[in-house]
Amino acid sequence: MTDRTPRADADVCVVGAGPAGALVAHRLAAAGHDVVVLDAGPRFDPADRPAREETAIRPGETAPWGTGVDEHAERDAFTSTGPKSYPLNDARVKGVGGSTLHWQGMVMRLHESDFRLHTETGLGTDWPLSYADLRSHYAAAERAFGVAGASDNPFAPPRETPFPLPAFEPSYSDSIFAEACEARGIATHSVPNARNSESYQGRSECQGYGTCKPVCPSGAKYDATVHVSKAEDAGARVIDRAAVQRLEHDDAGERVTAAVYATPDGEFRQEADEFVLAAGGVETPRLLLLSESPQYPDGLANTSGLVGRYFTDHFYAGVGGVVDERTRQHHVGFNTTNSHQFYERPSDGSRTAIKLEFHNYAGPTPADVALSGDALGDDLLDDVRREYGNQVGVGALVEQVPQYENRVRLDRSKTDDHGSPVPDVVWSLDDRTKRTIERANEIQRGILSELDAEIRWEIGPEKTGPAFHHMGTTRMGVDPSTSVVDPELRTHDLSNLTIAGSSVFPTTGAMNPTLTIAALSLYAADRLRERL
Amino acid sequence: MELTRRDVLAALAAAGVVGAGAHEYAERDGGSADPPLTDHETATLVAVAEVAYPSAVSNVPDFARRYSVARVNDDADYRAGVREAVADLDDACTSWFDDRFAALDDDDARADALHEIGAVVATPDPSGGRSERIRHYLVNELLYALYTSPTGAGLAGLENPPGYPGGDTSYQRGPQ
Numbered sequence: 001m002t003d004r005t006p007r008a009d010a011d012v013c014v015v016g017a018g019p020a021g022a023l024v025a026h027r028l029a030a031a032g033h034d035v036v037v038l039d040a041g042p043r044f045d046p047a048d049r050p051a052r053e054e055t056a057i058r059p060g061e062t063a064p065w066g067t068g069v070d071e072h073a074e075r076d077a078f079t080s081t082g083p084k085s086y087p088l089n090d091a092r093v094k095g096v097g098g099s100t101l102h103w104q105g106m107v108m109r110l111h112e113s114d115f116r117l118h119t120e121t122g123l124g125t126d127w128p129l130s131y132a133d134l135r136s137h138y139a140a141a142e143r144a145f146g147v148a149g150a151s152d153n154p155f156a157p158p159r160e161t162p163f164p165l166p167a168f169e170p171s172y173s174d175s176i177f178a179e180a181c182e183a184r185g186i187a188t189h190s191v192p193n194a195r196n197s198e199s200y201q202g203r204s205e206c207q208g209y210g211t212c213k214p215v216c217p218s219g220a221k222y223d224a225t226v227h228v229s230k231a232e233d234a235g236a237r238v239i240d241r242a243a244v245q246r247l248e249h250d251d252a253g254e255r256v257t258a259a260v261y262a263t264p265d266g267e268f269r270q271e272a273d274e275f276v277l278a279a280g281g282v283e284t285p286r287l288l289l290l291s292e293s294p295q296y297p298d299g300l301a302n303t304s305g306l307v308g309r310y311f312t313d314h315f316y317a318g319v320g321g322v323v324d325e326r327t328r329q330h331h332v333g334f335n336t337t338n339s340h341q342f343y344e345r346p347s348d349g350s351r352t353a354i355k356l357e358f359h360n361y362a363g364p365t366p367a368d369v370a371l372s373g374d375a376l377g378d379d380l381l382d383d384v385r386r387e388y389g390n391q392v393g394v395g396a397l398v399e400q401v402p403q404y405e406n407r408v409r410l411d412r413s414k415t416d417d418h419g420s421p422v423p424d425v426v427w428s429l430d431d432r433t434k435r436t437i438e439r440a441n442e443i444q445r446g447i448l449s450e451l452d453a454e455i456r457w458e459i460g461p462e463k464t465g466p467a468f469h470h471m472g473t474t475r476m477g478v479d480p481s482t483s484v485v486d487p488e489l490r491t492h493d494l495s496n497l498t499i500a501g502s503s504v505f506p507t508t509g510a511m512n513p514t515l516t517i518a519a520l521s522l523y524a525a526d527r528l529r530e531r532l
Numbered sequence: 533m534e535l536t537r538r539d540v541l542a543a544l545a546a547a548g549v550v551g552a553g554a555h556e557y558a559e560r561d562g563g564s565a566d567p568p569l570t571d572h573e574t575a576t577l578v579a580v581a582e583v584a585y586p587s588a589v590s591n592v593p594d595f596a597r598r599y600s601v602a603r604v605n606d607d608a609d610y611r612a613g614v615r616e617a618v619a620d621l622d623d624a625c626t627s628w629f630d631d632r633f634a635a636l637d638d639d640d641a642r643a644d645a646l647h648e649i650g651a652v653v654a655t656p657d658p659s660g661g662r663s664e665r666i667r668h669y670l671v672n673e674l675l676y677a678l679y680t681s682p683t684g685a686g687l688a689g690l691e692n693p694p695g696y697p698g699g700d701t702s703y704q705r706g707p708q
Contacts, residue, residue, distance in 0.1 A: 051548035057680060057695045058547075171703045197700070207697035218697065331692045331703030360703060366688045367546075367679040371672050374653045376643055381586035384679065384688045 004263040006270040007036040007237050011532055013259050013272035014038070015244050015287065018098020019514055020500035020521040021278035022227035023144060027525035029234035033532055036270055037228070037236060038261050040075075040243035040283070041067075041095030046225075049217045056211035056333075059371050064214045065093040065101055074417040075243075078282075082406065082426035086313075091468035092280060096240050099280070099468070100223040100514065102214035104334060105194040106357075107147050107515035109138045112157045113344060114353075114509035117401075121349040123432075124401045124507040128478050128487040131157055134519045137526075141518035142192075145222040146200035149192035155340035156189075165197045167336075168206075172328040173392065174337040177358045180450035181339065186443075188358070191338045194222040194514070201226075210361075212333035239263070245418060246291040247275065247497070253295040255496045262418050274528055278500040278521070281311065281470025285408045285503060286423045288474070301474075301491035306484050308409050310402035310475055311427060312508050314467035317354075317437045319444035320362050320393030321455040329391050330365050342443060343510060345399075351436040352399035353510035356443065363391025394447055396440040398464075399510040400433045402472045427466070434461040469513045471502040489524040500524045533588055535595035539681035543599050546680035546695030549606045568605040569614070572634065576618045579634040581674045583643040588687055589678070599677045610669075613658055617669035620662045624649045646671065 012028050014021045017039035029035045044052075044065065055061035063069050068076045068089025076094060080086040093101045112131040117124045139161055142149075149163035167190040170178070174188070181188050195212065196205045206220040216223070228238055242261045248269075249256050258269040277284045285308040291300035299307050335357050342354040364372075369387040373380050411424035441460050448455055459465075477483025480492035485504050491497045500521040502513045544550070569577075574597055581596035589595075604611035622632040625645050629636060636642050646652050650663035656672045657664035678684035685693035689707060692698030 050545060050550045053695060054546065054548040058676065168700065169704050172706045173703075175706075206700045208692055208699045208702065209697050210692065210694035326689055326707040328689070328703065328705070328707065330690055330694055331698070332700060333694065336703075365679075365694055366685045366690055367676055367693070370675040370679040371656070376584050376646065376652055376671075378586045378588075380584070380675075381588065381687055389689045 004239050004242055004265055004268065006268050007034065010034050010036045010270065010272040012036070012274045012276060012528065013270050014276045014278055015259060016098065016277070016279035016283070016501075017096040017224065017228055017238055017240075018278060018280065019100050019224040019227070020517050021276065022224040022231060023518055023521040024276050024278060024500050024525045024528070025236045025238070026227045026231035026234060027522060028528060028532070029231045029236035031529055035231065035236040036272070037231065037238040038242040038244055038259060038270065039096050039238070039240050041093070041240065043096045043240045044101065046219070049215055053209065053211045053215040053217050056214055057365075057367060059368050063089070065095060067092055067094050077414060077416050077422045079411045079414060079422060079424045080427070081424055083428040086425040086427045086466060088282060088423070088425055091466060091470065092282070096228055096238065097223045097225040101225075103223075103514065104213040105221045106335065106512045107142070107145060107192050107194045108511040109157055110509045110511050110516050111155070111340075111343060114507065114511070117507045121345050121347060123345070123349045123352070125477070127506050128476060134516075134523060135160065137519040137523045138515065140522050141515050144227065144518060144522070145194040145515070146196055146203070147192050147194055147515075148197035150190045153189040153340060154187060155343055163192060165200055168193060168197050168334070169336070171332070171336050171360045173360055174358055176323070176325070176327060176392070176451065177337065177394070177447065180447050183450050184446055186339055186447065187341050188337050188339045191335050193334055195334065196220045206332070208332055210330055210333045243418060244287060245420060247287065247300055249293065249295070249300065249494060254494060256494050274496045274498065274532065276498045276500055276524070276528070280501060281473050281503040282408050282423050282425065284499060284501060285473040286410065289410050290420055296493070301484055301493045301497060303493050304481055304484055306475060306482070308407045308473050309404055310472040311406045311408050311425065311470070312400050312402045312472040312505070313427065314397040314469050314508065314510055315400060315429065315433055315437055315464045316395060316459055316467050317398050317440035317444070317464060318393060318395040318457075318459040319441055319448055319455060320359070320391065320457050321448055321453040322390040323392055323451050323453045324390070326389050327362070327392055329360060329362050329389070332360055335360055342440070350432075351439055352401060352433060354436060354440045354443070355397045355510040356440070357395040357397070359393035359395060362393030364388060392448065392451065392453055394444040396444065397467055397510045397512070398433060398436045398440055399508060400430065402475070402507060403428065403430055408473050429461065429464065437461045437464055467512075469502065469508070471505045471508045471513060474499050474503040475506045476504040477506060488527040489520065490527075498524050498528060533590070533683050533687065535589055535591045535681065535683050537598070539683045540595055540598045540602075542696045543677040543681045544602050546693075547603055547676065549602055568601060568611055573615060573618045574600065575634045576621065577614070577670065577674065579642055580646070580670045583639045583646065584671055584674050585678055586687065589683065596674060596677070600674075603673070613665065613669045617666050621649070621651075621666050621670065624662065
């Protein structure tokens with residue numbers, strides 16, 4: 001039977017075994033500290049990945065990692081009451097490895113301007129850290145992931161060393177877009193990918209399964225189980241199916257004393273000198289709110305009243321269609337060309353950042369067409385050839401300036417499998433972000449018109465949805481009245497409680513957040529080492 | 533284009549069937565002492581494949597038989613569904629055409645039968661009505677096998693379909 005009892009004399013207790021928790025645990029365990037990691041979900045058997053991969057291929061299949069399925073409906077219950085519906089369980093994986101198990105693996109650094117949004121545009125706020133403060137940690141995060149990239153992006157922030165691995169070559173589809181973009185004066189460049197273009201640290205190079213999101217069977221795509229294993233090799237203890245119910249604090253209300261967690265074998269208390277919350281942008285604020293006490297009636301570390309506030313995600317914008325030539329889609333499941341040309345915002349703040357992505361997986365696969373068709377034999381093959389092969393698609397991530405009214409709060413009318421109130425995700429789309437989505441669509445339609453494409457779909461302000469990046473709900477700042485954690489990522493209220501992850505982002509840019517999550521986690525681990 | 537054992541293994545991998553069991557059934561030429569499907573059930577699946585697959589592929593019986601046997605051997609629930617769907621198909625054909633599906637005169641007759649029964653346009657559903665089950669367990673499963681294989685998807689220009697570890701160079705090549 002798996003031993004899920006607490007670790008005696010732990011130096012550090014980490015809540016969450018996703019990328020933030022795994023990196024912190026590994027770095028601290030490697031430095032000789034006694035570390036225990038608690039994760040609410042299970043360990044997934046790597047041998048099951050082929051079966052999970054099937055869900056990426058067979059039409060109509062969902063939830064390869066089990067989040068929100070009938071068996072876990074109560075465990076993963078949530079509500080979404082804002083103007084914009086939020087499909088939380090599509091956006092996360094609960095278990096060891098976290099949401100990196102189903103992520104696509106694009107890993108860009110934030111631009112320098114992202115750290116001083118208010119100064120440059122009057123929007124949002126500035127980070128209390130600069131790009132220079134995180135620069136070496138970005139490099140360390142790229143080494144940890146094994147990022148494949150090239151220094152061909154004229155819009156990217158300065159770097160000190162080459163990427164650990166060479167970039168993936170552009171796709172044939174990219175070459176079609178390159179001509180159209182050049183004609184319109186749009187610069188394109190490579191995409192830093194957290195997947196191996198060559199074998200790296202014992203993991204194989206990409207095998208071309210083409211199912212990166214939601215499952216990489218070969219392990220060439222980085223996921224946090226890599227650093228969970230490294231942490232365990234360094235002596236950390238990782239306990240799965242250990243759902244932390246609340247954090248307890250001392251009489252003075254200055255230090256966390258224990259994490260109380262529920263397991264299949266009962267409830268336990270894990271004590272430690274330092275605690276690290278790394279449970280993502282939804283469960284991290286939820287746990288703080290669930291940890292209310294007479295001293296903290298509105299939730300732990302919530303003197304500012306901002307725990308859960310400023311919930312932010314990137315909005316997706318896209319346009320796609322068909323062209324009069326074969327475009328070779330779906331050979332791989334990742335992108336190889338982006339454009340950051342429209343990333344920087346006008347100084348008047350009239351729109352936010354846009355990151356363009358050129359898809360290598362536009363339109364249906366042959367299996368998608370065949371299984372939803374209404375013909376057989378040669379007639380069906382004609383349909384498959386017509387629907388697959390000439391598709392093109394341009395997507396974009398669009399920045400939203402964090403909004404106070406968007407938040408994660410407790411829904412006390414509904415409880416999970418342990419009787420705790422579930423998270424209520426309140427999300428909305430503001431006018432500035434709408435305008436930016438419209439601008440992204442305008443750029444995308446322009447590129448497709450250069451290709452003489454027949455436009456078949458458009459994701460604009462009416463149809464837009466989240467990119468599944470949960471950010472902002474325990475924002476970082478210097479002033480305890482306007483932020484939850486300080487520039488060392490410690491909560492202002494409790495001196496031994498650190499938060500690692502995208503919930504500390506004061507603003508979010510339009511870059512996929514995980515490389516910044518990793519850089520901040522390594523930065524936080526260094527601060528912890530100084531204190532331990 | 534000939535469907536090969538490599539195609540069988542690729543289709544099985546896309547269906548989540550991997551490892552020694554998949555290889556054993558893909559490589560096996562003879563029958564098994566304890567076959568997971570009867571000869572008639574296998575013949576029916578092959579007959580469905582013959583009309584569902586395009587004329588551009590060859591070696592269809594061997595491909596359909598190897599795939600189906602490994603697939604049902606891996607999943608008892610799926611095997612039960614296939615058996616029920618074959619019985620349903622035979623009942624309908626016997627009632628309407630006086631013979632079981634595999635015994636109908638030729639591929640044209642069998643294609644007509646699948647159309648008449650509604651199995652070509654029905655929404656696939658393992659717990660649906662007769663047409664929905666036949667489409668799910670027989671027609672669509674065999675189409676899934678073909679169009680997730682390198683040769684089958686290659687007919688549409690995708691020689692490295694999702695689920696097949698075809699390396700990281702094909703995406704860089706233009707149309708052949």
